[in-house]
Amino acid sequence: xxxxxxxxxxQPNVGKSMLVNSIANSHLHVGNxxxxxxxxxxxxxxxxxYHFTVVDLPGTYAFTDYTIEERVTHQYLTSGEYDLIINVMxxxxxxxxxxxxxxxxxxxxxxVIALNMSDEAKKEGIDIDALRMSKLLGIPCIKVxxxxxxxxxxLLDALIATKELSTQNSKLVFSEPTEEEILNIEKYLAKHxxxxxxxxxxxxxxxxxxxxxxxxxxxxxxxxxxxxxIIVKGSKHIELHHNTxxxxxxxxxxxxxxxxxxVEEVLTQVPSRKESSITTKxxxxxINPIVGIPIFLFLMWGLFQLTFTxxxxxxxxxxxxxxxxxxxxxxxxxxxxxRSLVVDGIIAGVGAVLLFVPNIVILFIGIALLESTxxxxxxxxxxxxxxxxxxxxxxxxxxxxxxFGCSIPAYMSARILKNDRDRLLTLFIIxxxxxxxxxxxxxxxxxxxxxxxxxxxxxxxxxxxxxxxxLIAAKILKLTAFKGPEEPFVMEMPKYRLPxxxxxxxxxxxxxxxxxxxxxxxxxxxxILIWFLSNYPxxxxxxxxxxxxxxxxxxxxxxxxxxxxxxxxHLEQSYLGTIGKFSEPFFAPLGxxxxxxxxxxxxxxxxxxxxxxxxxxxxxxxxxxxxxNSLIGAISKNIPFASAVxxxxxxxxxxxxxxxxxxxxxxxxxxxxxVYLFVFxxxxxxGLGFIAYHIALRFSS
Amino acid sequence: xxxxxxxxxxxxxxxxxxxASKELKQRLISFGIMRGTTAEILKYAPGRSTxxxxxxxxxxxxxxxxxxxxxxxxx
Numbered sequence: 001x002x003x004x005x006x007x008x009x010x011q012p013n014v015g016k017s018m019l020v021n022s023i024a025n026s027h028l029h030v031g032n033x034x035x036x037x038x039x040x041x042x043x044x045x046x047x048x049x050y051h052f053t054v055v056d057l058p059g060t061y062a063f064t065d066y067t068i069e070e071r072v073t074h075q076y077l078t079s080g081e082y083d084l085i086i087n088v089m090x091x092x093x094x095x096x097x098x099x100x101x102x103x104x105x106x107x108x109x110x111x112v113i114a115l116n117m118s119d120e121a122k123k124e125g126i127d128i129d130a131l132r133m134s135k136l137l138g139i140p141c142i143k144v145x146x147x148x149x150x151x152x153x154x155l156l157d158a159l160i161a162t163k164e165l166s167t168q169n170s171k172l173v174f175s176e177p178t179e180e181e182i183l184n185i186e187k188y189l190a191k192h193x194x195x196x197x198x199x200x201x202x203x204x205x206x207x208x209x210x211x212x213x214x215x216x217x218x219x220x221x222x223x224x225x226x227x228x229x230i231i232v233k234g235s236k237h238i239e240l241h242h243n244t245x246x247x248x249x250x251x252x253x254x255x256x257x258x259x260x261x262x263v264e265e266v267l268t269q270v271p272s273r274k275e276s277s278i279t280t281k282x283x284x285x286x287i288n289p290i291v292g293i294p295i296f297l298f299l300m301w302g303l304f305q306l307t308f309t310x311x312x313x314x315x316x317x318x319x320x321x322x323x324x325x326x327x328x329x330x331x332x333x334x335x336x337x338x339r340s341l342v343v344d345g346i347i348a349g350v351g352a353v354l355l356f357v358p359n360i361v362i363l364f365i366g367i368a369l370l371e372s373t374x375x376x377x378x379x380x381x382x383x384x385x386x387x388x389x390x391x392x393x394x395x396x397x398x399x400x401x402x403x404f405g406c407s408i409p410a411y412m413s414a415r416i417l418k419n420d421r422d423r424l425l426t427l428f429i430i431x432x433x434x435x436x437x438x439x440x441x442x443x444x445x446x447x448x449x450x451x452x453x454x455x456x457x458x459x460x461x462x463x464x465x466x467x468x469x470x471l472i473a474a475k476i477l478k479l480t481a482f483k484g485p486e487e488p489f490v491m492e493m494p495k496y497r498l499p500x501x502x503x504x505x506x507x508x509x510x511x512x513x514x515x516x517x518x519x520x521x522x523x524x525x526x527x528i529l530i531w532f533l534s535n536y537p538x539x540x541x542x543x544x545x546x547x548x549x550x551x552x553x554x555x556x557x558x559x560x561x562x563x564x565x566x567x568x569x570h571l572e573q574s575y576l577g578t579i580g581k582f583s584e585p586f587f588a589p590l591g592x593x594x595x596x597x598x599x600x601x602x603x604x605x606x607x608x609x610x611x612x613x614x615x616x617x618x619x620x621x622x623x624x625x626x627x628x629n630s631l632i633g634a635i636s637k638n639i640p641f642a643s644a645v646x647x648x649x650x651x652x653x654x655x656x657x658x659x660x661x662x663x664x665x666x667x668x669x670x671x672x673x674x675v676y677l678f679v680f681x682x683x684x685x686x687g688l689g690f691i692a693y694h695i696a697l698r699f700s701s
Numbered sequence: 702x703x704x705x706x707x708x709x710x711x712x713x714x715x716x717x718x719x720x721a722s723k724e725l726k727q728r729l730i731s732f733g734i735m736r737g738t739t740a741e742i743l744k745y746a747p748g749r750s751t752x753x754x755x756x757x758x759x760x761x762x763x764x765x766x767x768x769x770x771x772x773x774x775x776x
Contacts, residue, residue, distance in 0.1 A: 064730075066727065095733075096759055248723075248730075249719075249730060249736070279760075287753070290747075382746055385748040488725050489764040490732055490762075493760035
């Protein structure tokens, strides 16, 4: 088995990840807005005796090292730890895509071009002569379509053939003065018998266009002093010819004229029947200055309504299932402690978390659709003016909206913001966008206090007010901690694409599995811990005391009441009770009892644990009949309205879960930022919780 | 001297000069906004803070602040 390691490169929105998906059937996240593939992803598969490793690199327009993605890609490509490059192109926009290709051609690695979206090109009346193109560029060009899977076999064959080929002679031609200077340097390198992996011509090109990596390579060579003056003279000559003082601008123009020449020869465009493309028509409505924003708000509102209404149907089934499971498994276990552990600890805790899978699936589907259709970029366009006023960036919208799903990808997608200050600011604000894991807490509290027909609206209001709070916080931070110049806003508006079902499925499936896995491992462990802390130490004297009382009780009601009293007394003297009691005075101004205080603190591990903690703490001391045994009933009985409001406010704002906090610290670039985040979110949460409690008290009294 | 930010919707312009810093210039070039290319003004976002233009086949959104650095002539 031979190994082939391939670097997959392309401009954003050319369907790179989708192509890997089609080749290897992998579980990758593919999206239609700039910056989905943030880190490089490796995909492995075997084909005809070759072991393929495809490294999917972040999309990049050119090697300007402007964004983190561009830097990641550029660094990897210059590292040379791969055999060849697949350059993925959008067949419907060749000139633009060739811009990157011309830069790749001087890297000294073999390239295969995948002309992707050839099905779409055909529909637009574009015909590309791939054979002629291969000859002109000296690079094999293969027509493929990630969607119809056309050309996959040919692409793989071309990869194998190119791997066996020693060196590729790509044919990039420049204007006369530039060619002259290239030759000059080439001759000099040849005269001094310069040893290198890359060809002398490529080195000359890279030196003339000020490529830093090539500079670094030659910097320590003795020939450098002499060479440097030749380069400076050469660059000046080229600049003069292009009437500019920026040699990179001159080279960009050289590339463009070469690329235009190539496209002229290989592309024939039949006047297409579908004039004034669909994208333009849709844009006329969706980014209309008047109705654009209302449509966006309506879509978001609709998404939250759906999350609630459709989500509640399977929730009943799941609730029923875990109830049944507890009832069935319980009697099978003889040992009291063990039974309690399994039924009250594990089944109740994990069940409480899995209950919210339907909501989360719907929310993830919504976000995946926003991403993959290309609507996300439109929203960034619409909202930039607005965001800018708050010191944020139109592109901050992407991490912020991802924050509604889960803070972890949101923190990571903030990398699309190049300016460190803008990125940090966005990172600090992401937590205000309530993540999917907070949804269960909201659903629970809303269900406990509001009629079902109000639920969707209330949920929408919570999310919106979180976002508004975030904006205000951003403005305050921008004026204080993050003063300074702003990042420019230049962004592609990709074509609208029908979301591929497979693609949405992959995204939703992976994200949901992440949630479920968390429920099975982390949350199950947390549930056991909480169960332990709430059941031990077990005070036998309480049992004895109540046993006799219960036996002597007159009515069934009395017996029940006494049983409840016994349970809560057990809880109060448990470890959990001690912790809660200890922190109760601190949370008392917010109207929390010790149970809520505990739930808040366990929520630091993961927000889903808040629900399971409340489940363990409240369900234990309750009646046994179906109606009041549900957690929602227990909460509406035990928590006053005002306390619930302030609890909700604190949950909205305070520190994200452990995993997200770790990612935040990594993305922000230091533990000190985590300390800032902790102080910032905690003080805001406490302050606003306090205010909310007192306002709610006034209303409810 | 006219800049891109002063253009009206549906106008076609030719880029004459990029008055941006080297870094931003490279960014604009990587999007295909460079001397000699033609651009079409498509839309303004509410408040005219952001605009959408078409360069070649690509649609690009940029802030009027940056568009102000791009010298153009109407064609």
